[in-house]
Amino acid sequence: MAKKKRGKRQSKGDEALEEALISLDRSRGPLFLENRDDPKRNETRPAHCCERPVNKMRISELEAIDIARAFHEKPHLNGKADEVLERLGQAIHFLRDNRRPQAFDCPLLEDGQCMVHKVAKPIECLAYETVEDKISREGKRSIERRDQLNESLFGSEWDYRVIPFMLIRYLLDEEGAAIGSCGSTLRKSLQRNDRSAQER
Template sequence: MAKKRGSRGSSSRAHALEDALVSLDRSRGPLFLEKDQEVTSGKVRADGQRDPHCCRRPQNRMRISDLEAIDISRAFSEKPHLKGKAEQVLQKMGRSLMFIGDTTKAQPYDCPLLDGDSCLVHRAAKPIECLAIRPDETFSSEGKRSIERRDQLNQKLFGDRWDYKSIPLLLASYLMDPEGAAVGKSGSTLRKEMQKQKRKQESRRRDEQDPSR
């Protein structure tokens, strides 16, 4: 988990984090387009999600970054369909932590974000690598670019104070910190708000250019 730097009230720090979350969510866009193509070709499920056995032991060894853990934690605090689900996820993480150690190495575990056969955060805050990996366990050029962008965002925000860890290890530390970086809006929400604001500004400019409207 990235160490906190300065006071929580630092506006510049908060803005930098929000900008990074928006950029992270923007990186998911091309990957969802690829998933849509895979659905059309019949390579993945109709909802674009992976086979759930890939999210369970012994196959699952997925690791995430600090920025992704923050994004997921924020999604649980403000996305309507995730309201009340955080406690359930924490319980699952507790069970997963019984089988893994506190290390940055990849380890097999049951993903606590798996709800039945579906990912709770698939459209809300999906980890980049989970979204980028293809059915044959490889990554497309677009997937590699999104992963590289994720790493750049973490490096810019946290310097050398971040690393990859298994989802239960990293996510638990943020979900259980009610006053930390996980408080606020997720990247997808922030991005939608920015797009909405941009449309309003464009509409206002058109009205100013054409007084007859």
């Protein structure tokens, strides 16, 4: 996929989007720790949780942008966007384009693993406790933060849909919001810059 060449100047909208992506990525941290530290939970969801009839995960616009950026940027995802787009196309035939939960096979699942697990994993995928069939307490906080970030960027009418419908909008975007660094890269870059500034 061709990337749009950007000038050195960023608009306020670009800056706000990047700040939101960094904050979204930071919201994942406590969930990774919670999953790792709780003996009843796995750090990753079992693959069957990402397939129909169990999987009904929905994502926000900001999460879809983050995932699409990861596919444009991350080496381990290089060349895999077309495969995911094909799976998205297949999934959409069985879904309605609305905000309701609907069962589908996650197009981000490859060989039983989430393709974006460490770089752009949807918040609800991390927050959901499969053993107890509920959203964790820390997960509720992260979801609330995700919702606030979406509202700050897109207004009160921000969108939230099953992964295939939301992701296809941004994975096909070769010039807009989906071009740039994903939240995990932006956060790490910010941390490096902060360390460099402290060492001066």
